[in-house]
Amino acid sequence: MDKVYRHSGVFFRSILESRIKMVKERMLTVRRFCKTDSEQASAVLCKAFKSFMGNRFDTIMTAYYSAENLLKQVSSLKDNFGESAIFVAEENEKVVGVVKASATSGGLGSFDYVGVDPDSSARGIGSLLMSAAETFWIEKKQRKIITCVSAHNKKAIIYYLKHDFIPEGYCRDHFREGVDEIMLCRFLKPKLEGA
Ligand SMILES: CC(C)(COP(=O)(O)OP(=O)(O)OC[C@H]1O[C@@H](n2cnc3c(N)ncnc32)[C@H](O)[C@@H]1OP(=O)(O)O)[C@@H](O)C(=O)NCCC(=O)NCCS
Numbered sequence: 001m002d003k004v005y006r007h008s009g010v011f012f013r014s015i016l017e018s019r020i021k022m023v024k025e026r027m028l029t030v031r032r033f034c035k036t037d038s039e040q041a042s043a044v045l046c047k048a049f050k051s052f053m054g055n056r057f058d059t060i061m062t063a064y065y066s067a068e069n070l071l072k073q074v075s076s077l078k079d080n081f082g083e084s085a086i087f088v089a090e091e092n093e094k095v096v097g098v099v100k101a102s103a104t105s106g107g108l109g110s111f112d113y114v115g116v117d118p119d120s121s122a123r124g125i126g127s128l129l130m131s132a133a134e135t136f137w138i139e140k141k142q143r144k145i146i147t148c149v150s151a152h153n154k155k156a157i158i159y160y161l162k163h164d165f166i167p168e169g170y171c172r173d174h175f176r177e178g179v180d181e182i183m184l185c186r187f188l189k190p191k192l193e194g195a
Pocket of ligand 1: 051052113115121122126127149150153156159
């Protein structure tokens with residue numbers, strides 16, 4: 001019996017060690033944005049949005065996702081009626097994804113933007129960032145979350161549907177001429193007692 005325990009201990013330790021090795025090798029973490037992330041986060045967002053906007057990625061978008069504007073955003077994340085949070089996914093000390101989520105005192109939150117470095121796409125990073133946003137909304141007791149997605153951005157439409165967003169409207173030539181937006185929403189399910 002003693003031998004069995006000793007062997008199972010070795011077995012479980014080796015599983016644990018290989019898991020730790022996997023995490024260390026991957027070194028993928030999601031954490032709050034800090035000011036020193038601004039340049040890398042801006043580069044990731046610009047690359048991600050260019051990947052589906054092409055030459056429609058204009059000077060307004062360049063300015064919105066600039067390092068300077070990200071720093072401005074973090075300096076005003078909270079007021080009397082709401083709060084926003086920016087999270088980054090970091091791999092091997094490099095920012096590979098960024099998300100901004102907001103919450104309001106009335107319970108209507110928003111998923112403001114998300115961008116994953118196209119070289120790291122389809123590896124679960126967007127889903128990890130969505131989880132960070134979900135935790136934030138739940139903490140802030142949000143009831144409904146809104147966002148929108150460009151109608152030609154198929155990858156993101158699938159991403160949102162996978163994460164329980166549903167279409168709520170369609171707006172033609174919305175932020176700019178020639179690009180329609182699909183309005184999406186998601187109702188957060190209240191956690192059942194003891195679940
Ligand atoms: C949309 C985006 C955030 C997804 O990030 P990601 O890290 O690639 O996503 P994940 O690997 O977590 O995949 C989540 C789901 O997205 C969908 N998805 C991701 N890549 C996809 C692809 N190449 N084709 C189709 N669906 C895809 C799938 O449903 C996937 O779930 P699955 O792996 O179980 O099939 C990323 O592609 C991106 O930054 N796009 C450019 C910016 C953008 O469009 N932002 C959203 C508009 S604000």
